[in-house]
Amino acid sequence: MSQKVIAVSSAFQKMTTQAILSIVFFLIVYVLLIVLGISITILAAYAGFQIIIVKPALITFMIGAGLLSMGILILIFLFKFLFSKKEVDRSHLVEITENEEPKLFKLIHEIVQEVDTQFPKKVYLSSEVNACVFYDSSFWSMFLPVKKNLQIGMGLVNSVSDIEFKAILAHEFGHFSQRSMKVGSYVYNVNHIIFNMLYENDSYNSLIKSWGGVNAYFTFFVSLAVKIVEGIQWVLKQVYEVVNTNYLKMSREMEFHADEVAANVTGSSPLITSLLRLDLASHSYNAVLDYYATKVSDAIVTDNLYPQQQFVMNFLAQKSKLPIDNNLPLVNIDHLSRYNKSKLKLNNQLSTHPSTEDRVAQLNHLNIVKQEKTILPARNLFSDSYQLEAKFTDKLFGMVNYETAVVKKDKESFVEDFTKNYHSNSFAEVFNGYYDNKQPVSFEDKDNEINDLASDIRYQDLFDDKKVDLVYTAFALENDKNTLLQIEKKEIVVKRFDYDGEQFLASESGEIVNKLEQELSQIKEEIFINDKKIFSFFLDAAKRKDKTEEFTKLYARFTNIDKDFDNKFDTYIKMINNTAFLYETTPFAIIEKNLVTLKVIEKEFKIQIQDVLGNDNYSDALSPEMQDNFSKYAAEDLVYFIGQEYHESKLEILFKAIHDYNDILSKSFFKAKKEFLDFESSLVA
Known part of the structure; x- marks a missing residue:
């Protein structure tokens, strides 16, 4: 049985009307630009032809050809988006079939029928905490039917129940379930067309460069074409602001609409509970990845990172005093905010998605109640979820180049290490x-x-x-x-x-x-x-407890570092700001001017480094390698630019000094603060 037609809100109708008007506005401007481009091409061709007729010669032929090429280049720019196709990178995805995952595909068939939309062309799995529907978009996809693909993240599957998983998929299919939603596809493609003309110009710039390199005559007319194209881009930037703003506004309303579609399939509650948990699930997934990123030099990996993601998720939930049901944290709106x-x-600063708080408020307002079946982990929908998780774990670690043979760490070792690091930090x-x-x-x-x-x-x-x-x-x-x-x-x-x-x-x-x-x-x-x-x-x-002296000593140590920190950190920020040009392509004259300013800031920086080196408050964070590099940095007035080239080895010393300086400040400040607070907590233990 297909889902009832869900009436669009007045806000959605308003945003849709504005989006349609922005498309009309773009079409009018674009037609005028095409008329301008064709007119310039015809006039250029006519002028070139007349010049050749008046005085046939090689030079007049080159001028005529140059004029014609100017018009052609303008037209190519105006129509290049027709041949642009935005393909989704699938290298990180794994396609699955109905034969491989019958229970999952049965669920998708149920959702497709209830939502009244098409079954996805293909179903892919990824490693992340997400789910989305995507397709390869081009200009022609506005007029030709394009089947969508479904992408499901194993990190998401690991973080939700089966009914929550169904709600999330119903939301994704809800974007394409009713005719009122199709306006979004048109606005998206118009947005993409303008974006392509403004910012995706690598192949066009290569064409300009090669065309302009033919001879001096072509160079002149190509330069004129570039100036005209820059004028067209200026106009399109104004149009893009209008279209993009309306697209963002409508996208937010589309999210609310898709939420309502999902709520009509599963009820409001499953989507609410999953939305509230996803930030924690994503944070936990990234925490596991970050942990193994610190172990690259030791070549430490694991067979399956997803049980570790679930441990971190529940561990952090317990620390936040959140209840856990069916091995999943129940995150409430108060915790989220x-x-x-x-x-x-x-x-x-509009985004394509409204805030989680706004979405939850809207779902609570709908208050659609459905009788839920027995709640099971979403991974039960897969034939062998552990094998899939291990496959994606290998895929993730396979992207890292390890210098030695890898050492696999089990979940128990990870739990012990993570818990220790958590309490230390x-x-x-x-x-x-x-x-x-x-x-x-x-x-x-x-x-x-x-x-x-x-x-x-x-x-x-x-x-x-x-x-x-x-x-x-x-x-x-x-x-x-x-x-x-x-x-x-x-x-x-x-x-x-x-x-x-x-x-x-x-x-x-x-x-x-x-x-x-x-x-x-x-x-x-x-x-x-x-x-x-x-x-x-x-x-x-x-x-x-007769510990007044220790209390006073630790408080004084933290207070001293706290007072000193702002001044020292301000110097660090100055160094960061005044070395930013070193990462950019900069004219030689500007480089030399910036280096003069940098040398003035460096004097203050070196004074602060010497103060850090002679202060016991920072000694614990100072390693022998840091000491050695600081000595190299302070020993002489380093020259970073010679002739027309940077002196890379000297810059390496500079950058390491800046990095180590900030590292010492941060670690010393945190250590002093933690030691004092740990002492205070011991007084009430």
Whole structure:
């Protein structure tokens, strides 16, 4: 039984109308450009022919041919997109068939029937945490029927239940289920046409270069063609802004529509739970890959990274106090938004997808309830999921060139190593994330208020969720305020922006900044009071355990590094900014000018390096290799550019010095902070 026709929302209708109008706008502009291009070609050909008629000679023939070539090159530019085809790279994919995976294909047949769309041309598996429907697009795909392909990531399969998996696939097919969705395909292709004419010009530029190299006459007329093409591109950039903006807006509404299609197949709940978990699943997958990236020099690999992904996902969920059901974390909306308190949305930062929070809110509003069958892992839909996971694991590690024979690490070894690394690089759980993006604050021990506060404080109250929310709210307000100040100064150019669900003109940004500053001031005062209580509590705890001296010493060490860090890190940023030109193709005169500026910054940088080398606070992070390179760097005034070439060996010393300097600062700062917080946590153990 096919699915009922789902009425499109008024917002979708509005976005579709705007998208259609943008297509019409493009067609009008494009037709005018074609008329202009043909007119230039005809006039150039006529002028060239007349020149040859008036005075037949080699030079007039070359001028005539040059004029004609100018027109032809303009026309080639205007029509080159007709022969452009965007093919999807399938090298990382593995095609599967119905004979190989009958249960999976049975599910896909069910979804296709319920959604009322076509069965995919081919079904592929990939290694990632995703699913998508794709096809090879070209200009002609707007007029000719093109069957879509389905791609399923094993990282996704490993992270969802069977009913959630069905909801995700139903969403993907929902994009192509009803006629109202086909406008999106047209807008996408128009967008692609303009993008091709603006930015995909490698073969055209090669043609220009070879054509212009024929002789001096052709070079002149080719240069004229290039100037005219640049003018056409300027016009197309204005059109692209209109079409792309409408495409992005409509794409967001299409996502809501596809969500509704999926909800009508499985109910709202399965898509909600999978959406909320996918960020954690993706983060866990990447955490496993990052772990093995650090083991490349030791040639350590594994047979199957997906059980390790699931371990990390559940491990991190437990650390965040999230419930786990059927071996899958149940992520709630509060957890998802805990670290992102921003209320600012800029109209020029639209993406093709609405936020997860907005999608969940829409699905909750639909509140479509379906009776769910027994929930099983999505991997049960595959004949041998472990074999497929191992195949993709081998495929991923096969992309790395190992210098020695690989050593395989089992899941137990990974779990032990990952857990150890996690605890080494995170703060004690008693702090509940309070200090993840905030530093401990010290106060005078002699302050009577500090001593008075210690009497009736429970440390659990100091780091509860409300206190942590204050920290992240302050962080978000500070960022939003800075962005709005940039809008007020016109450093960020937008016509409108949304704040807390309301729309404002750019000229109103200053008014919003004033409100944010008042709110921020109040929240900072609350955090300040809490920090006083924290200091008072742990100072009192240290006194009661006769550890005041250790408390004071560790606090002083962290405070010294904290005060020193900003100044030293500022020098690092200056070095990064003033060496950026070394990674770019730059005229010789500009290189020499930039090197003069760099030498001035280097004096400050070398002073800071010497301070780091002589400071015990940084000694633990300083390796012999770093010491050796710093000595080479400081020993002489290195020359990075000789004649017309860079001195690569000298640049290598410079870049390593910059990298090592930042590495020492970061590690030393974190170590001092962790040692102090670990000491504080031991006082309440």
